[in-house]
Amino acid sequence: MNQSLYIAVKKSQINFYKDFDLFFRTQKNEYELYKPAGRTLSEIRINEGRHPTLFIHHNDRISALKSLQKSFNLQLEKNIAGGNIAEVKSILCALVGEAMSEPRSGTLQILPETIDILVSKYSKQPDVIKRLASISSKDYTTIIHSVNVMALIIGFCFYRHYSLAETNSFGLTALLHDVGKTQIPDEILTARRKLTYYEFRIMKAHTIIGREIILESEGIDDSVAVGAIEHHEKLDGSGYPGGIMDISYIGKLLGIIDCYEALTNEDRPYRRAKQPLDTLGLIKEDIQSGKLDEKMFKQFCYSMIEKNK
Numbered sequence: 001m002n003q004s005l006y007i008a009v010k011k012s013q014i015n016f017y018k019d020f021d022l023f024f025r026t027q028k029n030e031y032e033l034y035k036p037a038g039r040t041l042s043e044i045r046i047n048e049g050r051h052p053t054l055f056i057h058h059n060d061r062i063s064a065l066k067s068l069q070k071s072f073n074l075q076l077e078k079n080i081a082g083g084n085i086a087e088v089k090s091i092l093c094a095l096v097g098e099a100m101s102e103p104r105s106g107t108l109q110i111l112p113e114t115i116d117i118l119v120s121k122y123s124k125q126p127d128v129i130k131r132l133a134s135i136s137s138k139d140y141t142t143i144i145h146s147v148n149v150m151a152l153i154i155g156f157c158f159y160r161h162y163s164l165a166e167t168n169s170f171g172l173t174a175l176l177h178d179v180g181k182t183q184i185p186d187e188i189l190t191a192r193r194k195l196t197y198y199e200f201r202i203m204k205a206h207t208i209i210g211r212e213i214i215l216e217s218e219g220i221d222d223s224v225a226v227g228a229i230e231h232h233e234k235l236d237g238s239g240y241p242g243g244i245m246d247i248s249y250i251g252k253l254l255g256i257i258d259c260y261e262a263l264t265n266e267d268r269p270y271r272r273a274k275q276p277l278d279t280l281g282l283i284k285e286d287i288q289s290g291k292l293d294e295k296m297f298k299q300f301c302y303s304m305i306e307k308n309k
């Protein structure tokens with residue numbers, strides 16, 4: 001049998017595969033049925049690791065991914081209710097990571113529901129959502145950056161008393177602003193050095209690719225694509241990909257929050273992570289030179305310090 005037809009399942013997620021056939025690999029490197037769809041593996045066997053590495057069939061991968069995401073959303077609700085913010089962040093990152101692993105296969109569809117859960121649950125405790133962004137992680141990835149930018153934008157929307165519908169829409173736009181990076185080669189994305197001119201050209205394409213992915217995705221409103229295409233544009237026309245000066249509200253807001261988040265959290269050898277106040281100073285330079293919107297920047301600063309009741 002063709003080995004690439006089977007995909008290994010993470011041990012921590014095996015319980016979520018009740019509705020799918022699970023296979024194991026024999027010594028002859030063949031795959032045989034281990035558990036038929038509809039049956040569960042005993043908890044004890046899973047906890048004690050008393051089962052071989054299990055696999056799902058390639059044909060099941062998208063429906064398995066969707067069912068996994070539903071379970072993540074349920075866990076998310078439980079942990080928000082329980083006030084466990086570190087766990088909320090880790091479930092969110094796992095969920096967004098799974099969604100972005102195959103963004104062209106319909107796996108983004110679950111995310112509006114995820115944002116809806118976050119916005120409706122945290123609207124009663126608006127300061128907590130911003131704390132999600134300050135929980136640091138070992139590795140800094142596009143997923144973590146996207147979750148942080150989303151948390152900061154939702155915090156901003158609460159501070160500005162935007163409606164829940166607007167907050168949902170801005171939160172989703174923020175979460176997907178860099179979805180195009182999923183298609184950029186890893187050696188460019190994670191290069192621990194300055195990119196060459198040609199590599200940077202490829203990197204810049206994440207804006208256009210992101211818009212394409214969002215427009216292709218069923219269940220994601222087309223307006224969300226504006227964030228992907230405009231978040232690197234600058235008011236003086238020096239940004240990319242279009243060099244446009246007439247940037248939408250969400251495009252300008254994302255530009256500010258994206259810079260802030262990347263500068264406070266990114267930790268690369270050639271550019272150490274900055275303290276929040278130093279970062280605001282750096283962004284200020286971009287404001288004085290007319291690249292970013294000053295009024296919006298001030299509002300963002302206030303949203304970061306204001307205690308919302």
Ligand SMILES: [Fe+2]
Nearest residue numbers: 177178231232
């Ligand atoms: Fe970006």
Ligand SMILES: [Fe+2]
Nearest residue numbers: 145177178258
């Ligand atoms: Fe970004």
